[in-house]
Amino acid sequence: MSTLQDPLTGIAPLYLIAVAFLTAALGLVIRSNKFFKVFAIVNTAIVFAISAYIMHKVVDEGIQLYFFGGYPAPLGIAYEIDNLNALLGLLATSIMLLSGIYSAWYMNFPRTYLYYTLFLTLLAGSLGCLYTGDYFNFFVMLEVLSLSSYSLVAYFRDSPKSIEAAIRFAFTGIISSSFYLLSAFVAYASFGTLTMADIALKARDLNAVTQFSGGVVGNVAIASAMMIALASWTWTFKAAIFPNYFWLPDAVPEAPTPISAVFVGVIDLIGVYGAIRMFYTFFGQGSIALQFRSYTLEIFQILGAISVFIGVFLLLLQEDVKKFIAYSTISHLGLIFMALSLDSGEGISAAILHTISNSFAESLLFYSAGIAIVAVGRSINTLGVLRKYRVALAGIIIAMLNLIGVPPLLGFWSKYLIFKAFLDTGKIYGVVILVLATGISAIGYFKMLFSTLKPVEKIREDPRLRNSMLADITIALCVVILIAIGALYMLSPSARKFINEIGYNVIEGYKAYYAFLSSGS
């Protein structure tokens, strides 16, 4: 098995980190901003192609494994990619590619190579988090991701406000990832292994014997409960759920606009992914932690509902367009967490589809509003400047319709799936919250749409405004992706089947995740 590994499966994060260091080194020699823009787009496109290839392989051949250095799984670090990872990885790289194209328009500041170094590291970290099959390697990649995101918030280091935002984000973020580290140590202490598949196996069969790893030690039920409790802090932090939501509206306005799009599109995704893995693959059906897990899922329902309402009510009060989008993201992530903590396959599928819809739509809002931010400023009342930039205006309208959930777009189908998941599990309050949240946030969205009608007089002199072609291309691509995925989901039965299968695999097909351990390597 280990001789026939496909090197492309494991190469993406390593390649990106190598390229990021190369960018930093080249920055000392090459002064041209244009070179780094092209360099970053090309490399992001290569990684996008790799993740599409992985997706293709996973759909065709099932779970993909890659053992680093050829060491079999419990001994070394393994990458394990199933439907869920592959789809989210493809989503992350496509948003990063869009942001890369947008950055080529947006970044006409000095020290661009530093920006692109951090940009590529951020992508490496998020792909590493998504593809890895090792509990500790996830921590390492989480730190790569977090550290580059803190520094990107502080990228405009001449502005005191962005330094403040970065300090706040970094202190809370470091604590949340230290909790994850602690949960990794607890996992090693009781399960005697750090491979995710091995943990999933031993949480279900305490007497399981795997090559190269010891048996379980001590009271595993308490250890699993500790792991769930500690890591839940990290998932809620990354996904911006109620007690830990404050960093998102704080950090997003100070970051460069393409990075704000990455924050709502990619970093939130890591929290959603981590929560699904932890609650369904490790400690899902048949595991020892069932009782504690069901309490935690109930708490997640409440936390999700609270963050939905925080999001929709605070959204109405915002004057800053970036904060507006951040609160809108918080409300949608609350819905996603409510759906994924339903403990049903439908809920997982709905959460995944809503993550896709939300990531593209919120990023599209940032890309479109970014032109207005360059032209006038961050106030929501000056969006009227977009009347001159038709593509951006179209982008805002499509994104709003998608977030409200108008039928042909993807947002409708994902909200429909969440609705159905709530109905089928008999949680009527979920349906009420979904409808209320849509209604209240629609007031805010219409307020934003209305402000695009007011003409704006004072427009800044900025060389970027003369040629906004690259931004227009990004917005157009994003719009096309939203409409295309929505149409694909509506028309193609195989797409619907694929999304349903992800939920089913996570809930019922967990055995496939650790099947390779017993097949002998």
Add this chain to the structure above:
Amino acid sequence: MSSATTFLLTTIMISFIINIAISLYGVFAKPSLVKKFIALTIFSDSVNSFAILIGFRRTPLGYPSIAVMPSPPQSVEDLKRFVSEAVDPVPQALVLTAVVIGLAVNMFLVGLIMLYYKYYGSTSTRRVKI
């Protein structure tokens, strides 16, 4: 025989938990950024020392001893004895990784705090709440 070891381990565990609680209090309640930073390093150090504790093995002697393996190992019994007495190396490798990552994070935070001091002339966050 092992009651002293058990007592010691329990004491270490309790002090570890108290350490985490105090450092979290420091991070969230102290107004000075430098003190917050010190509390944060205490927090990550106590997490790391917990990992070192995991590697501890109770030897038949009742106290940690330096495990020596005759090279080449004479028999399977030798190997088994070595494995039962030697400290588990994996937590140490993990801690090494975590410490290196922590170094990078701390450097970054110190840089941010210095910039903050440059702009506001103080490291206090009383004016701006964290």
